[in-house]
Amino acid sequence: MPDIPGAPPVPLSQLHRASDRLTFVYLEHCVVHREDNAITARDKRGTVYIPAATLGALLLGPGTNVSQQAMVLLAESGSTVVWVGEHGVRYYAHGRTLTQSSRLLERQAALVSDPTTRLKVAREMYAMRFPGEDVSHLSMQQLRGREGARVRRLYQEHARRTGVKWTRRSYDPSNFDDSTPINQALSAANASLYGVVHAVVVALGCAPGLGFIHTGHVLSFVFDVADLYKATITIPVAFDVAQRDSIDIAGDTRRAVRDVMKDGKFLERCVRDIHKLLTPDEEVREYGPEDIDNLVMLWDENGRHVPGGVAYDE
Incomplete structure (x- = not known):
């Protein structure tokens, strides 16, 4: 099978946990793009580099233009992008979880x-x-x-x-x-x-x-x-x-x-x-090895889970 085109996403094990990230960065009247693994924000004053993997939320205000490659990096990094109106009072969002477990x-x-x-x-x-x-x-x-x-x-x-x-x-x-x-x-x-x-x-x-x-x-x-x-x-x-x-x-x-x-x-x-x-009775855990494996299970009416990707008619 040929490889899927495009750069592979960053492995979950290499991403920062939500609790270890920057809270948010607000941008307006600039062009948002990507350079390597950093988000760039460019206006007439120059360019600012923002490490995507450590960012919790990027708030995009009026006058911002964001490239497809910047969105790809933010999505792969588990960062939430929030489009906000003038003064930040209107709210539109896109995000991806940092875990593959439901x-x-x-x-x-x-x-x-x-x-x-x-x-x-x-x-x-x-x-x-x-x-x-x-x-x-x-x-x-x-x-x-x-x-x-x-x-x-x-x-x-x-x-x-x-x-x-x-x-x-x-x-x-x-x-x-x-x-x-x-x-x-x-x-x-x-x-x-x-x-x-x-x-x-x-x-x-x-x-x-x-x-x-x-x-x-x-x-x-x-x-x-x-x-x-x-x-x-x-x-x-x-x-x-x-x-x-x-x-x-x-x-x-x-x-x-x-x-x-x-x-x-x-x-x-x-x-x-x-x-x-x-989950008041469980230890706080954001993601672990079982999430990184991207394991998909199938539900069974008796309450147990069975592995997916199996031909059960055999």
């Missing part, structure tokens, strides 16, 4: 398909936001009410801390400039957070659309996981940026979010939390 995906689907286990995972998500409190007896309506009160209190606390005027969370996705500076900063911070969380979700082989709290959206699980970190990342960062009277709120917010994530080892934390939610 184990975590099947676990997620099983948990979300049973109302009992779905409620258990949802309660665990809220419990991670209320350390030291027992939420095991609360209904979803009660949990939403408690979370709403907590978020309102956080907004008010950071408004007092920074002196930023705060009324309420209000924004128009189609008109970024029409909202207040603090609401602009919150939108930009959340868009960056969603991009990075999406990169981790797809890297682990999970389904972005199978949410436990959010539902009906292709990014429901991304929103579920991202909400775990808004109180410690996006809300304080947004108020800090709004306090500065910035002339580039979106850009300053993205850079501030990236700095906080880098210092706090955010990717490692996000991977650990997803495993805690989906």
Whole structure:
């Protein structure tokens, strides 16, 4: 059989784990291409080289042109590419998992398909936001009410801390400039957070659309996981940026979010939390030798798996 044309993909064993990668890089008004195993971003000021194998998410803003070869490298490297609109408030994505095993995906689907286990995972998500409190007896309506009160209190606390005027969370996705500076900063911070969380979700082989709290959206699980970190990342960062009277709120917010994530080892934390939610009794593992072998199994109604690629009529 002749070889498949084109360069072979990078072996999974040579890729960086999701928890060890850069969080995200935002680009706009440039040409994105490939040189060897690096992504290049070129504009009138020169060319920047970005190692694809260490990148979690590449956010492509307005005025970007990306080549087919750049996309091939990013896909082979397990990096997520997110196309975002002006100021990063619109979100479109492509990604590839860093594992060839569907184990975590099947676990997620099983948990979300049973109302009992779905409620258990949802309660665990809220419990991670209320350390030291027992939420095991609360209904979803009660949990939403408690979370709403907590978020309102956080907004008010950071408004007092920074002196930023705060009324309420209000924004128009189609008109970024029409909202207040603090609401602009919150939108930009959340868009960056969603991009990075999406990169981790797809890297682990999970389904972005199978949410436990959010539902009906292709990014429901991304929103579920991202909400775990808004109180410690996006809300304080947004108020800090709004306090500065910035002339580039979106850009300053993205850079501030990236700095906080880098210092706090955010990717490692996000991977650990997803495993805690989906496989609480198992050791955290992103991929192993059994994934690298690209083994395809066949389902059997008795619950066991049998090898694929076998002629069972013989």
